Amino acid sequence: MIAAQVKEYNKKSIAVQLVEMEKPSIGNTEVLIKVLAAGVNPLDNMISRGEVKMIVPYKLPVTAGNEFVGLVEEVGSEVSNFKVNDRVFARLPLNKIGAFAEYISVVEAALAKVPDYLSDIEAAAVPLTALTTMQALDLMKVKTGKSIFISGGTGSVGAMAIPIAKAKGLRVITNGSAENEKRVLELGVNQFIDYKKEDYTKVLTEVDYVLDTLGGNETEKQMSILKKGGTLVSLKGMPNGAFAKRMNLPKWKRVLFGIAGRKFDKLAEKHGVFYEFIFVESNGSQLQEVADIFEELKIKPSIDTVYPFHEVNAALDKVANGRSKGKTIITIGEK
Structure with missing residues (x-):
């Protein structure tokens, strides 16, 4: 699979590198997900510049990206709330980010089900x-x-x-x-x-x-x-x-x-x-509460610009330097 990685902390460069990696395996409480889209945030650039290493000391290289929407491909033996083909989203756990990749393994407790009315691009803007x-x-x-x-x-x-x-x-x-x-x-x-x-x-x-x-x-x-x-x-x-x-x-x-x-x-x-x-943490039950609020009110997140995966660095630059009227998203996979 293809993933976008931070190879080294660099205060002068927020660029990530696209690399070929093995598809991740899953543990008993984890879910394997085919990533469809990912939100791009100032936090992603802060990580690349080494600005949050006192809070979360990532071991480099690390696959970038903190939030995503995707389809469940496989579930661990102890997973009870999700099944294959469920559309899910999450803010990833601080110690295991990596949304800028074609596949990702995520602990069940971080996940929530996406409201049907949201598109993949809209859903990626939420967590x-x-x-x-x-x-x-x-x-x-x-x-x-x-x-x-x-x-x-x-x-x-x-x-x-x-x-x-x-x-x-x-x-x-x-x-x-x-x-x-x-x-x-x-x-x-x-x-x-x-x-x-x-x-x-x-x-x-x-x-x-x-x-x-x-x-x-x-x-x-x-x-x-x-x-x-x-x-x-x-x-x-x-x-x-x-x-x-x-x-x-x-x-x-x-x-x-x-x-x-x-x-x-x-x-x-x-x-x-x-x-x-505040430094936001993953929480699947809170995100499900958000999803339920959104489902009831039919809230649509504001989207600014959508980039294909191979233009991930342009998306990161947009977040760093562009005046945004909503979320910047990268599309990664297809249903």
Whole structure:
């Protein structure tokens, strides 16, 4: 089979190499899957640049790719929820990625069944961002009727986060460019802020939760709009000690992340709010909950560009450098 691999960490190059490999074998609790399509994410480029090796130290070379949709070809002897020809998707376990390949073996616990109404390309856009949202909302301990600000909600994360937050009974606020206003309002946004005309810090106050997709200086700005005791979960900030403990990292890493994330912990303390950092993990049962929400509401993820497998590096470059209005996908196999 063909797979796209990261051969070495390189801060100046995100290119992967297409190589010929043996089709993977499966264990008792695993499923062999023919990959049909895979989502391409900033995380893929972060891995290539070595930016997450403190969280997940991959042994190189490693097959790239974190989420996929595919067809079950074979099931292990202890697998009970899936059968041959089921269409499944997943955010792969942190310690065993490899979605950019023609075949992959995946532990049953990471998988969920794809809603019939979604195409393969649409389904490939769902797992990572949807699970990011679900796990962020869990960290926030969200309650129906409360408000959430999803910063930069016109991108691929917002396309997932907005309808899921609405399904959880939240009042959703986001900001972005005016050209995307109609699209996000159709996803269920209650309040849209045109970032070129209005500063959200001047418009918003007493917000219950924030999903920070921007990072940098925006993280503290978003803390300022929260009510006392509110929670900000960041996708782009700095991991802190609480994150390291939650991820069950070794004690020395907990110390390092505690030091690295202290700035954000102090900012949160200054504003009287809580700061959390998230690095999304695989979770088949949570993804099945997402699939059920999507099936009921017939949510369609926003797709930006679709590339064939042999143009995987163009897809990675698009994610790194292109202004996206949705998810970038690579098609790998055929049904």
